[in-house]
Amino acid sequence: MGHRVRMGTDKISRALIEAFNRRDRRDDAEFAEKIFDPKHFSAISANPLRSLRLEAFAILLMALTSAIPALPQATHTTVRHHKVEDQDPAAAWLTEAEADIEKQDYAGAEPELKKYLDAYPDSYSAWYDLGYVYRGLGRKDEAIAAYRKSVASKPDVFESNLNLGLALADTKQAEAEDFLRAATKLKPSGNAAAGHKRAWMALGHLLEASKPNDAAVAYQQAARLDAKDPEPHLLAGSLLEKDQPAEAESEYKQTLAIV
Numbered sequence: 001m002g003h004r005v006r007m008g009t010d011k012i013s014r015a016l017i018e019a020f021n022r023r024d025r026r027d028d029a030e031f032a033e034k035i036f037d038p039k040h041f042s043a044i045s046a047n048p049l050r051s052l053r054l055e056a057f058a059i060l061l062m063a064l065t066s067a068i069p070a071l072p073q074a075t076h077t078t079v080r081h082h083k084v085e086d087q088d089p090a091a092a093w094l095t096e097a098e099a100d101i102e103k104q105d106y107a108g109a110e111p112e113l114k115k116y117l118d119a120y121p122d123s124y125s126a127w128y129d130l131g132y133v134y135r136g137l138g139r140k141d142e143a144i145a146a147y148r149k150s151v152a153s154k155p156d157v158f159e160s161n162l163n164l165g166l167a168l169a170d171t172k173q174a175e176a177e178d179f180l181r182a183a184t185k186l187k188p189s190g191n192a193a194a195g196h197k198r199a200w201m202a203l204g205h206l207l208e209a210s211k212p213n214d215a216a217v218a219y220q221q222a223a224r225l226d227a228k229d230p231e232p233h234l235l236a237g238s239l240l241e242k243d244q245p246a247e248a249e250s251e252y253k254q255t256l257a258i259v
Helices: 012-020 025-034 038-042 048-070 090-102 106-119 124-136 140-153 158-170 176-184 192-207 212-225 231-240 245-258
Strands: none
Touching: 048 231, 048 245, 090 106, 090 124, 106 124, 124 140, 124 158, 140 158, 158 176, 158 192, 176 192, 192 212, 192 231, 212 231, 231 245
């Protein structure tokens, strides 16, 4: 059993493309010509580091594209972190809400969770589920408010901090960084390495525009947690290329070594 962690649809390819949108127009044109024709990479470029970046990106993107049909659909279940006596009528509300969430019937789950929270207003897990429901309904501000109450009730829960950070990042709020950083220091309910990698990647995406050096560090932290994933190396390289070309080259070479 584990927390639901909202990550949305797969953003790998989009994140990679966004990282490379920072390059100049000449790079974009060169990439468009080369991306699906690897033989061009044998030519000597006036900018070897740029060629290395393009090669790493092209190979990784093609590998990801071929793998997408095989990706399993994620399933999530909700953990109830407190005991409720069977004779307590509130237990039925929570059970029904959990069943509705599993069916993605978020509109059905909302009133059951609200009734439960009327009885147990300090239930961090119920506030967490309500935040998850609001995210599913596209009600971002209400999701943030619910996640805030979850974190306020129990500040040391990884998933609550992560989802609050993600929700704040979606609405371009600077304090998202605080909660994502908190998540990197807390213990996930499931696989710790996978959970922390997810938090570091989210932090990297958040900081790319405002704090590129910090974003690169976040991607490098994510890379240390999953030696088989080339994406954080590639994204770190794209951020380091201007000011730390040797570090960028190392990241691109690690990308190619993995793919």
